[in-house]
Amino acid sequence: MDRFEYCSFELSPDESPVLKHSNVRLYDGENKSQFQRGELILTSHRLFWQKDITLCLALSYIQNAVEEAKSMFNLTAGRKIILYLSKAVPGKNLGPSATSAYDYVKLSFREGIQNEFLDALKSTVDAKIWTVQNKSAQQTKLREIKTRTGIVGIERNIVEKQKETSSNINNAFKDLNQLMSMAKEMVEISKNISNKIINRQGEITEDDSIEITVYLLVLSIEDPVTRTSCKNEDDYYQALGNELIAALIEPLTSAGGTMLLTDAYCRINRARGLELLSPEDLLNSCLALDKLPDSPIYLKTYSSGVKVLQLKSCEDASFVEKTYEIVSQNVFVTVEQFSRLASVSLVIAKHRLLLAETHGKLCRDQSIEGLRFYENKFLLEEN
């Protein structure tokens, strides 16, 4: 009997009634109980007994249900069904008895038993519909706790919020840790790829992805020079200058010997990744390049005020020759075309063309169609 609970006859949303049977008496084991002539209602989840009060038994308790064999001595007695039950779950709502010596109850049907009742009970128990709803039941329980008021309720709320926050933080940092461990792997992978590419340099095709990776390879500076690692400003700029040379000499060479200071700024900061340089620091370190012995690059200021880094090995004359070569292969070039043909930026392209013009290798055609540069036939035809 201790598995029964007091309750009101209210079905939960997922619960559905199955069968009713009137005039039923409950037995606690072999003992008659005070609950007689009540109505028995079977639902998908519970078994209700209802008269003045309502009792219910969760179907999850029922392990087996059998019909009691008729006693030879008591033929008048009604037929009975024995329900074998599992142990009472602690924390259930109050019931008619706190303890019971028996692990079974009997349902006594005074007016005889409907044949289908036992079958229906058995199949409902076997269906175990309540297990499906278990989760939502738990959630409603939690919600019930939350709505509790009073100091204990408030404290409980606070504790729960704290728990939630700490678990959130833990989750967040778990991600971060994952990222860190991933980062290590990524570095490994990139190193592997870079080694592979270096080994196979001869075979590199025009494949863009490889090209991009090659660009990426140019980018890493392992131990960037910082202000704090140097004794004074001069040392800092000279150290930066050395770093510039190391990082930029390759892109400078491949770019044809000239790079805009703005491009250099982007490249060096991308290479450093963290510990970014300010434009002033870059400019000062470029100025410090002159003080370095045998610096292969130097800072040059065009007449337009544009500053570029240039390889010392590339003299004006060689630029003029290259420019002339490109122009002579075309009838004429515009600055845009030249920038594409020589793969240099517009500013540098214009400067190269003007340089070749002042060297008398090119002449200009200024019209509504724009500025174009031609071979300088005025001087060339002469000879």
Next chain:
Amino acid sequence: MSDVQWPWQYNFPPFFTLQPNEETRKKQLEAWRDLVLEYHKKTKTCIIDIQEADNTALFFNPAISRKLSPEGINAVLEVLYKNGNAEPIDKTKIRWYIYWHTLAEWADIFYQHAQENGLINSVCTLYELVNTPDKEFTGLSEEIVIKILERLQKDEKAELILTEDTSGVKFF
């Protein structure tokens, strides 16, 4: 017009842009000078009006749609002036005389013509002179002829007789 021998530069677009490079510009203006003189010699015209010049075939090549800018024309005239091949008509410097022979050369040509044709010590009208057939100065504008003869007069090789009706010259 069709007699004009257009040089290769005439079809070279940069020819119509004043070149910033000094050496290049020198060559360019030399080419322009030669072209301007050749053009005027062939067309027998002696005057450039700057305001209209950029619509003449000389300074505008429709084939490549290039036109010499007014600055360019001024630069060309400046070069011509330095060589005695051009002279502004007045102080506004809008209209210019173009001499495909310098005035000194022209003077020699006229004097030689007078000698060869027995005009020395006799008087002839300018009209006669200019309408002499098959001479380089045939059809030359009267204003220019007067300028040339004034020059001869300075050297005392001729005397201009200018009246309201007629203008004549006497060679010595």
